[in-house]
Amino acid sequence: MRLFTYFRSTASYRVRLALAYKGISYIPHYINLRIDEQNNDYKETNQFGLVPTIKTDQGTIFQSLAIIEYLEKLHPTPTLWLEDHFKQAQAMSIAQAICCDVHPLNNLRVLKYLSGTLGLSDEQKNAWYHHWVHEGFKPLEEQLKGVSGKFCVGDQLSVADICLIPQVYNANRFGVDLSTYPTIKRINESVLTQDWASVAVPEAQADATSL
């Protein structure tokens, strides 16, 4: 299995966490979407021009949550899906809230549009970034207070945790004050102190050249 990844991409980081948790080995291909040449060549692999993508004997799959569901089917143990249907729905709702309502507003191509096409200042762009993280994290913190244990939903690791950790990394990178989100911070530490997680973090990637 080949993984097209970029160390700072939170969507790639989700898939790296899932692969690490399940102990699946892969061949990494490092794609830096800021370099135009890599960007253009990469569209032959993924027409959307976004990371991550996985390539297997059967073909290519893109979109982090589609890849993670596929990995779950191929390698069901250890699982990232909760057995109880309602708890799994709670986990998936947290995962989707992050992937659909926080991350897409703050990825590279959107920030490029804000500064390029709309001519926004760095200050306005930064305010945009912080606004959407807080819009997502405020209700998420409330939600997690009710359903979390050691991890997002009770004491079992799930797809929700796999999505939360990269978003916290990204928020920290952009200097978002997370002091009002003690539950989010606690869960983040619970996951990052797991042995298996260390190979998935951005700092451990071979393309982490400009941290």
Place this chain on the structure above:
Amino acid sequence: MRLFTYFRSTASYRVRLALAYKGISYIPHYINLRIDEQNNDYKETNQFGLVPTIKTDQGTIFQSLAIIEYLEKLHPTPTLWLEDHFKQAQAMSIAQAICCDVHPLNNLRVLKYLSGTLGLSDEQKNAWYHHWVHEGFKPLEEQLKGVSGKFCVGDQLSVADICLIPQVYNANRFGVDLSTYPTIKRINESVLTQDWASVAVPEAQADATSL
């Protein structure tokens, strides 16, 4: 089962299509997020303040794809998940591309931020809307040319179709020229001519007062 829905919300429309396809009856609660009072009261049901939400005996679940996965577990027949793992991954990647990379950039709260906080003109807001639909639909059309049959992935209806149809409705509403997307248009018609679909469309909702 109660569904909190708004006729024009594409995320609500996805869930209505899944409910209709599976023949699950529900009690609708109509939420108009443009009305501040309804918006505030609704946060007691869904802290994120977004539709759709479902409420069952077990509690509330939000985020359209989390709800649809939950419905799939509770009512597996007829299924929206494809049996072949790779085909299911293709369907989910299309669903996620729409839900994560097209829709979130163009929903009400984002358009409000563009005109309110950033003071963008209607023309700039419209250009933003069209830009992100085309950014998603161009590669999606290419993808679908390769994998579609009658529906998005071969001839079996899947979660991909459930997500595509509302996005086409939304694009039409904002006057996006879809003439360069013949595959997307063909699949849209294939789904909308199914008998079960008619009760899910925006025009058939009791809150469709201002079409």
